[in-house]
Amino acid sequence: MAGSTGPFLLWAQDVATLLILRVRRTVLQTAVLLCVLLLLLWVSIFLYGSFYYSYMPTVSYVSPVHYQFRTDCNLPGPELCSFPVANVSFLKNSRDRVLMYGQPYRISVELELPESPVNQNLGMFMVVISCYTKGGRVISSSARAAMLHYRSSLLQILDTVTFAGLFLSGFSEQKQTVEVELFSDYMEDSYSPTIGAVIEIQTKRIHIYGAQLRIHAHFTGLRYLLYNFPVTSAILGVTSNFVFLSVLVLFSYLQWIWGTVWPRDSLSVQVSGQEGSGTQPREDVRRRVVIPKAGAEEAEEVPPTQPEDVGAAEGTELSEAAAEMQAKKSNVGELDSGSETSLETEFETVDNSSLLTEANFPVPSQESDPSNLLSSEGKAPSPGTEIRQRSVCSSS
Structure with a gap:
């Protein structure tokens, strides 16, 4: 009984060893495959992020507008000595340009105006913008008219009664926000880049809480899809990069495998042998x-x-x-x-x-x-002498 179980145990041990080796080999191959897939995924994400960062311009840029005016005229009443003027820079961190070449932008100014009697009696006023390049040379300008929204006395009374609690607590104010569109399709000039703008309100009788300059990019084509459908665009971009890199890695692996199975040395020797045989003269060999x-x-x-x-x-x-x-x-x-x-x-x-x-x-x-x-010169060969002759190639 013991003698019959000995070969079986050896066979079982061999089978177990073989299975362990196969499992270890499978686990190692799976781990290598997962590492390669993760690496390709990260590279695909990095490539898409780099493309998005370099291709997509600044979507929106907001800069505060601080108006200045003269106060040395000593004029009575609410009138100012000069028009309110502000200088706004188009450089982020004093070095990076906001506007990109070939991209249309919408430029507007938001004015926070209180509903004071002066502003209500102001009527229409002009807002002028002048864009300049290096050296202060003006390259583009625009002027737009604006005014406070009209509200009747009854509507003002009802609004004051309804929101009296908010007005008293300070959570709300009696003011209006007027947005003035200065450029609807502003294009940056590659030869004369814009570095700033001067905004002027051409009236001396105005009250302003604050103002902001808004620059919003107007996207078309591929940029429109990337901006309005970011998730879908990201999935498609990363997937396309992943497929492309996977194909490259697969072809490289197959080239390496084929190079191992069929080395290039034997192939080159065969080709050289064929070329050499083609150059030899096709003549009969005589011995x-x-x-x-x-x-x-x-x-x-x-x-x-x-x-x-x-x-x-x-x-x-x-x-x-x-x-x-x-x-x-x-x-x-x-x-x-x-x-x-x-x-x-x-x-x-x-x-x-x-x-x-x-x-x-x-x-x-x-x-x-x-x-x-x-x-041996001059002597005839003896009958028993063996004569041997060397074959010679003639040039003909």
Whole structure:
């Protein structure tokens, strides 16, 4: 019983080890995948935020308007010595421009006017704005008329009685807010950027609680969608960035996998081999095998072979050549005058592969010994001497 349970326990242990390795591998792959997805998500959010910050201009800009006027005229009554004038800067933090090139803006002034008898009897008055660039040069100006809203005496009495508690507690005041639109479609000039404006109220009989300059961007096209549908635009932008980055990462991973399975070295070697074979001359390869003869030498010719068949059919060709030469040994004497011609025709064009086969034939020792060469000059080869000839490539 114990002997039969031993292999089963070993098998169970192997299976458990394999399962643990697979689970660990799966958990590791899942963790890496989640990390990559989170990284891509954060990068997508960062890219969309950077695009939104650089593409979208300042939506609304509000600046207080502080009017100034002269007081040295000593005129009696409520009249002022000069028109109220204010200088407003269009630079945030004294360096960042509020207006963006090519973006239309709506510029208006809000005036808080008390319902005093002076303002009620004032009637219409003019509000003038003059935009200037560096150096104080005026590049644009506009003038608009305004007045306090009319309210009858009965309506004023009813309003005072109804909101008397709020008026007495200070939570409400008897005043009106008059908004004067100065520019409905103001465009910034890229060559002469606006850095400020001078606002003037052309009346000397006016009471003002306060004033504000409002600049609101009028969006069209893509900016309109980004401003009026921020959530939808953010979802679409982040999703598109995430998909684009995921495709890039996937292609990079597949390129890495394919580069591991099919390395580039083998591919380059194959291409270079094909290019080299294309440049070789397409000629028949002829081999010459010299067999020593009794009284004469004869160079037998082997049938032409293609360069690619030299290595594979080398043994077969040599055996066939040897058989033919043995059959022709009886006809050696017939080649007295034709031997010189055969020796001359042996120097034909050969392929690079035939040059390689030259290594199979040993080089005679006479080539390395100059004395033997000198001694052998002018002597005819003996019948038992073996003549070996090297194949040479001709330029033709």
